[in-house]
Amino acid sequence: SSLIGYGRGDVRNTVGNIPMEWYQDYPHIGYDLDGKKIFKPIRNKDELDEFLDKMENPDYWRTVHDKTTASDIRLSDEQVDLVHRLQKGQFGDASFNEYEIHSCSSGPIVEKKKILIPFSVSKMVHAIKMGWIKPRKPKETTPQYYDLWAKEDPNAILGRHKMHVPAPKMRLPGHEESYNPPPEYLLTEEERLAWEQQDPEDRKLPFLPQKHSCLRAVPAFSRFIHERFERCLDLYLCPRQRKMRVNVNPEDLIPKLPKPKDLQPFPTTMSLVYRGHTSLVRSISASPTGQWLVSGSDDCTVRFWEVNTGRCLKTLEVGGAVKGVAWNPNPAVCLVAVCFESTVLLLNPALGDRLVVGATDQLITSYEPPEEDKEQAVTWALSEGPEHDKGHRLTLTHPKGVKQVVWHGKGDYLSSVMPDNTSNLQVLIHQVSKRRTQNPFRKNKGLVQCVSFHPLRPYFFVATQRCVRVYNLIKQELTKKLTANCKWISSMAIHPGGDNLICGSYDCRLAWFDLDLSTKPYKMLRHHKKALRGVAYHKHYPLFASGADDGSVIVCHGMVYNDLLQNPLIVPVKVLRGHQITHDLGVLDVTFHPTQPWVFSSGADATIRLFT
Template identity: 50%
Template sequence: MGSKRNARAETKLVEQAEASSDSELDAEELYLSSDDDADAAVGPAPEDGSTSDDADDESEEGSEQDSEEEGGSLDDELDRAVVDYIADRGGTDDPAETSGRPPGEPGEAEVAETRPVDPGSDSSEDERPNRNTIGNVPLQWYKDEEHIGYDKEGSKLIKRERRDRLDALLARNDSGKEWRTVYDEYNDEEIVLSKEEMQLIQRIRAGQFPHIEVNPYEPEVDWFTRETEIHPLSSAPEPKRRFIPSKWEEKKVVKLVRALRKGWIKREKKDESEEPPAYLLWQDDGMVAEKTATGLSYIPAPKPKLPTHEESYNPPKEYLPTEEERAAYELQEEEDRPQFLPQAFDSLRKVPMYSNFIQERFERCLDLYLCPRTRRKRFDIDPESLVPKLPKPRDLQPFPSALMLRFRGHKGKVLSISVDPTGQWLASGSSDGSLKLWEVRTARCMHTWALGGPVHCTAWCPNNALRILAAVVDKKVVLLPSGTGTEEVEAAAVQALKLTPAASEGDSKLAHWQARDDGQGVDIVHQHLVKSVTWHGRGDYFASVAPTGNTQAVLVHQLSKQATQNPFRKNRGRVVRVAFHPAKPFFFVATQNHVRIYNLAKQALAKKLIAGGGITSLAVHPTGDHVIVGSEDKRLAWYDLDLSAKPYKALRYHTYALRSVAYHRSYPLFASSSDDGSVHVFHGMVYQDLLTNPLIVPVKILRGHERVDHEGVLDCAFHPTQPWIFTAGADGDVCLFCN
């Protein structure tokens, strides 16, 4: 008996599932095709999810009574059979599963429940308010909560229990209202659509008016001419005034005739053909086109200048000329004199006639009709946009800003200074013929050499293993052991300065190497006065400059071989300074007007930099790609060797000629010293990106020297490791500025 019931239940369930899966009818079609009994009562769905159809309830109760009479346990067996069948089929016949939504939830094509609306208003605000009052917020916020929001009283709206797939399947197949039930996710309730609402949806989908009482094709009714009148509105006869002339018009005509006779009204004359007037034959010869951009060929004359304070009849006293200025005015030529001298009068009636009035008006007339006029376009440019935006100096620290120490001991002008590679010792040469060695941190003079002449230049050997000091005195380049290193370093320096027989016995036409009289160091005697000396980065080669030497102006010396050579047969211009490239075999030669860069490996000219004139100093950037040049015309020029042969930046901040320029070895700093007694420190950042131009910002002006005989700061040098700078002045002092 149980097997038969299971088979019967399974057969019934299969038929329902196939009917539900094969049916493609919409909700409204299924509803419209149902019986009148099923559509009789439509209302909101009960909260427990069951339908409210009385007929269905009666049929279900009747079936339950029948089943109880048959066996009393038919429902239990039927439920078990349905569960077994669903488990065997894997739930594939569940429409909720095939549609991809959770069981018990409505489909995509859902229609909101219509609520009672005020017939006197077409606003949606009259609809029944929502049960949920959370507002227009995402419902995902309440996904993991047990409630979906709050009602008007602030109470939580607890989520309904969702039906499982089996209950959803049975409710969909057994109930006729499930197909017209939609789920309101916002209020968490199910709404059953009525028959009128289903018809409304069907008409909208068919492209018709939603309401059936609206007829868009009503017959046209002519409200005004649909009925023909038989009698006229007024059958009065025409008045007499319609057939006689108007007396008022007669008065107007008489008035116009009288005005024409007396000439009060003039008739328009016809245009008579007249000969064209005379015109200037060469009026527009200077114009490119017949009309200018404004549409007119006439250019107004420039207005005369307005009078100033000095043209007043009683100007301030500072505008009145002195006796010396009057005498200078009388000595000038008439063409160079000012037009008048300011005078003071007590009152305006005492002012005499201006003697040059007629002459000035005559010259003004000459300018008006003889001088050509042109229009100049004026560009409205914001002045602030022309000023480059530079960082503030306080953001570019560290840089030297305060005077820390003052080295005193020279009796004459300090012409040159040099710092050893360790930064512990400082050498200074003076015009009194002394070369002093100072300790940087204590400003103590450790040793003094009397060289017998002005020391124009000093330079430390970059090789720390030698500690050799070079100085320029008259026609000699003196190499001295500094005595600042260990015993091994001092022994190496003495051995390097020990003359070889070939060097001492040789008779070179360029320079002669000889030992000093005191036995310490070597003298390299030139044929001309030497002004400067510079070392190569490795410390073996050094070059000397003798500006008056013509073909022997630049000589290169080698310390290891104690030999001298002339790299140039001819020098084009007076050589002022030379410098070695820090990494490449390039040699910089600065004349008064140009800076030539020679490739020593190829023995050819690599580049020629154009300067303004009067070059006095030269410095090469540690990367070797940039050069700064100081000149007598008060300019500091920065050259980018990869950019152009002309200066990248020309800085003119000094008031007198520049004497020295220097780069810092490790910090982005460079400086220039001048005869005005000041040292200007700049921030010069060089980027590795070749597309980014160097950043040059003036950061500090240092003043610590007094001008003597129109000379100020003669030399400057940076500390090799610290942001410090040493300056040598004509007052005989050496100053140390620190950050």
Template identity: 40%
Template sequence: MCRNTVGDIPLDCCYKIYDEYNDEEAELIKKERMLIHRLLKGEAPHADFDPYAPYVDYFIWDDARHPLSSAPEPKRRFIPSQLEAKMVANYVRAIREGGFINFHKPEEEPTLYLLWADDDSTSDQKSKQLTCMPPPKLKFPGHEESYNPCLELIPTEEEKASYELMHEEDRPKFIPKRFTTLRSIPAYANALKESFDRCLDLLLCPRVRKKRINIDPESLKPKLPSRNDLRPYPDSCYLEYKGHTGKVTTISTDCYGQWIASGSTDGSVRIWEVETGRCLKIWHFDEAIKCVAWNPLPGLSILAVAMGRDLVILNTELDTDEEQKYIEELLHLGNVIEPKASVAAIARWLPDGRYGGIMIRHFKNVSSIDWHRKGDYLSTLDSHGIRRNTRCCNSSNLEKAYTKALQDPWTSSDCSFSSQPFILVHRDKKERACLQSVKGR
């Protein structure tokens, strides 16, 4: 018997299904109905199932000392694949026969267009082949030619008089006027003149289509070589010598290449070890350092420093004890030959009480220093281009003397000793010039 009926349709019929296997009608319970509803919504069959539960790793990786699988590599991994070999052979055969890659470019068919067609593309293509350009169109009238403009736009008599004084090209072509009614507008006075000028321009001005050369701007740039082709060149900083507080103006390396001397605008001279960058000695002076130069003679570590009007010859104390005694005797001013009055007015030899060297004071600022290759002659150049050659020490007889000062207005500061008994200097117009021979060399 059906219960809870409304009319002739029982409600329980909605919860019954036909079971074909048992050939009977079965009534669905509430749990089964909830399961069907969840499946229709695309949810999990069971309500207790969480599809986004955190993953639990069931394998313990902390104390894993052995691999999960230590099976040896199979032999097939070390043997070339026969299938791939067949594919490569097929590719090679197809390339040789010409069916895989076609190396011949297809012949381009000539482009044709319809002569009497109404297509816009064909008409445009035909018009591009014409060399004659169409005449420019007339300018349409604008709002400035209104017959009833505002009072602010109407020029006064003074402005009209100023227009007459202007050049014809700068003069405005149309002067606005005010008409109260449209029927009171007269004929345009310049209509005939403007039509004649336009016809004259169209007659005298040739309108020919000229082909412009379209050049890519990038192609005009010079092709720079690759950086790899320019190698070797320094691309990284190997070592830095830090210590000067001012600008480094000069450097010089000794004959062995172990030490390097540098001068700065802060008035300090430093000696560095080339390989390690260690600062070994520092001398401080009152003026900015202009130039430093090592003595080129091996075993004679003497450094010449130029600052202002003074040229100081320092003992670097980098040699052995025997060589230091020899250098101290050379830098001792006991046997100085008194110079002539003309030479003494140019340069004076004085002992350097601060650092135990020799100071040669010039009457002008020194800008360049150069040693002779034997180490017994020293030449200087002052800021006014006057060259002086001074014999400062002779290693054969341990005497110090002056030589004649050489004066000539050289404009360049680059000068050096030559292998011949000459002093070479650079000039503006001549590359090198022989100044004067050095006696005894």
């Protein structure tokens, strides 16, 4: 390496005459005489700093940059004079006489040369004066241009003048391209992941260094077949455009849901089986305290069960197959509504607190309707004699067959459903304390399947085959119409908060509606393989269940948040099995325990099952 004007205190770089680009990725630039690293000085000059230095520094013209030490060196006057003499083609030493002839010995030869040199010069000057020697005149020649990229043939200009411009040479391979590189050239796992995340143009190396034990273990070109195939595609599909299919990982499409064990409690185990009915158990209902359970069956009986023991306390026979039962949700009233054929019975099972039983009887018998209120669509009759002893209190005779009965949350109003397309008398609302019946709808658009009261507000939900209509009972107007996107709605349940609704259908779908969000389902669940018969919400826990003809009850976690900007969280947590499929029917009704995370189900196998 060239060393210019180093003093005793200067550092000498001992790497030799090599390209200094080899050290551009290292913090040092070479080694000194003692073998220690010469670290690069901090040089943050850009073109603007270089220009200002050129304008303001008076010694800029005599400053050179030494690549071997990466430092700027100011040349002295002697060094500047040496550079100027070398640029003019003169000798470096100013005291050197280029015309002096040096000889090892002085003798007669030197004296003869002193005589011969002036003689020959004078002779040539005389010849020029006499015209014997004429000076050469310069030839007038035109400039010639050469085609550097001409073909190499004898007639070409490049071939005649033997000019050759070699092609640029490729960079020599480094240690990282070896089949057995040193360990420091192999990438660690973190460096490999960082290399894969970088863009191809930002990578320092276009490949990953690999280590092989021997040369015969080096694999062949791995993309040979792929590139040959791409080449064939280019040859016969050149006028077309090939679109690469987007490769999507199926696991990325599955939403990230919490694990079921983090969403406990929910029913997991079948604890009790209530046996006693001899035919289909179509409807069940639990008392407000959770101590008793009532069930209605096609064997024309209504049975009352003790929940914790599974013991049947009372059995009442009615005049037809029971289509629906509903326990009054008011704990201060002990009444059970039972519908069969065209009759709705209000029963007092006389279970539980005797004060509540007596207060209920007194409430029913104390009211005497006036004469003008007796002409109604439904006939009210107060039970007496043997029927009163069995528990019958009021009998409501309807003009057509009743399919469903449902109570209002306060326990005074009762609604009954008589599905019939030919009549406008499909939904009736009864007030028990005044024994009064009213028809809230002049026209019913479609065949009514089921109805439900809003748990907090004066809203009334009416479900037909394809949609659910929400009515405001105070304003007496239609508030909202929900489209279920299913063929035939079978059941319906309202969330205790009142802002969400689920509908089961005979085409194996369960639709969750968010009333504040849209009139279309927020989510459609297709977990069952056969028709859904019953759906239910829990009053306190974020749970809802659905029963279907496949003999299973599916329990889902349905969390509704107070923040309106956060959507409900719906997670299936458990599939409960136990019912036997009978006559192609499975689970006919489901209901939750009012206080515990338990669920009851009734099936076509004439049993009622409790899952805890």
